[in-house]
Structures are given as C-alpha cells and as structure tokens.
Amino acid sequence: MTASLAINPRRYAKLLAQTLPVVIETEAENERMLAKVEKLIDKGEKLTAEEQALLRLMTHLIQDFEDKNYQLNASTPRGILLELMEARGVKPSELWGVLGSKGTTSEVISGKRGISKAQARALAQFFNVSPELFI
Numbered sequence: 001m002t003a004s005l006a007i008n009p010r011r012y013a014k015l016l017a018q019t020l021p022v023v024i025e026t027e028a029e030n031e032r033m034l035a036k037v038e039k040l041i042d043k044g045e046k047l048t049a050e051e052q053a054l055l056r057l058m059t060h061l062i063q064d065f066e067d068k069n070y071q072l073n074a075s076t077p078r079g080i081l082l083e084l085m086e087a088r089g090v091k092p093s094e095l096w097g098v099l100g101s102k103g104t105t106s107e108v109i110s111g112k113r114g115i116s117k118a119q120a121r122a123l124a125q126f127f128n129v130s131p132e133l134f135i
Contacts, residue, residue, distance in 0.1 A: 012050040021058050024065035033058050034088075037128065059128050066129075077115045077134040078108065084127050098122045 024030045040047060040055045047055065066087075084090070092105050099105045099119050107113035115123065120134035 007049050007053055011048070012053060015050050015054050019054060019058070021054070021061055024061050027069075030062060030065050030069075033062050037062065063129060077120070078111055080133045081108070081115070081123065084129070088127070090127075095123075095126070098126045 019036055021033065022029065024033060037055060037058050040051055040058075043051065085092075085095075092109055093102075095105045095109075096102050099108055099122070104113065104119075108115055108119070115134045117131075117135065120131045123129075123134050124131035
C-alpha cells in the first residue's frame with residue numbers, strides 16, 4: 001500500500017459512507033469490520049488509493065479493539081498464534097500457504113518448530129497484526 005497515491009476526496013467519502021467505520025466497541029462491530037476488510041483484501045493488487053486508505057483505517061480500528069479485548073498468551077509466539085487462530089476460527093489448513101506447507105504448519109502449531117522471521121511477516125499480514133507478535 002503506497003501512501004503517495006492521491007486520494008480522491010469524493011470517492012473516499014463515498015467509501016466511508018458505505019462502510020461506516022467506527023471505533024469498535026462490540027464483537028458484532030468487529031465482525032462487521034473484519035468482513036469488510038476481507039472483501040478489500042480479496043481485491044488484492046486492484047485496490048484503489050481510496051480503498052487502500054480505508055483498509056488501513058479499518059485495520060487500525062480492528063487491531064485497537066482486539067488489543068483491548070483479547071487476552072493473548074504473550075508468553076510465546078506459538079501461544080499468540082494459537083489464540084489468534086481460535087479467536088478468528090482459523091483452521092490449520094488455512095495456514096498451509098502462509099507457513100509454506102502442511103508439514104511446517106503442523107510443526108509450528110505443535111511447537112516442534114519455531115516461527116521464522118519470514119513466517120512472522122506472513123502471519124502478521126494474514127492476521128492483520130504486528131509481526132513482532134510472532135518473533
């Protein structure tokens with residue numbers, strides 16, 4: 001996402017009016033925002049500058065809510081991964097592409113293998129959190 005792209009105020013205002021991003025205070029609001037974020041992420045490289053700005057805004061709102069409301073087992077990167085998977089209903093099979101393979105995913109989840117820096121970045125992008133959580 002490039003911040004240097006010019007944002008068209010009218011298009012951005014229209015996106016804001018359609019999405020209605022707010023400070024998230026309930027699980028229902030969080031789920032609504034997560035669904036909107038997923039739709040934007042699914043567009044991949046086709047995001048407009050306005051959509052990129054909206055995605056950044058919603059990601060911050062979601063992260064703020066989740067930081068305040070989800071007690072992560074901060075003792076280990078694996079614990080954080082397990083907590084995020086449970087909180088978001090992510091199955092191990094959904095992480096095969098993120099972590100590289102079925103076997104690697106199994107080893108990371110079971111604790112037989114640590115999380116590399118590259119995997120931490122990939123997990124951070126997948127879960128829309130900071131990579132430092134997994135390092």
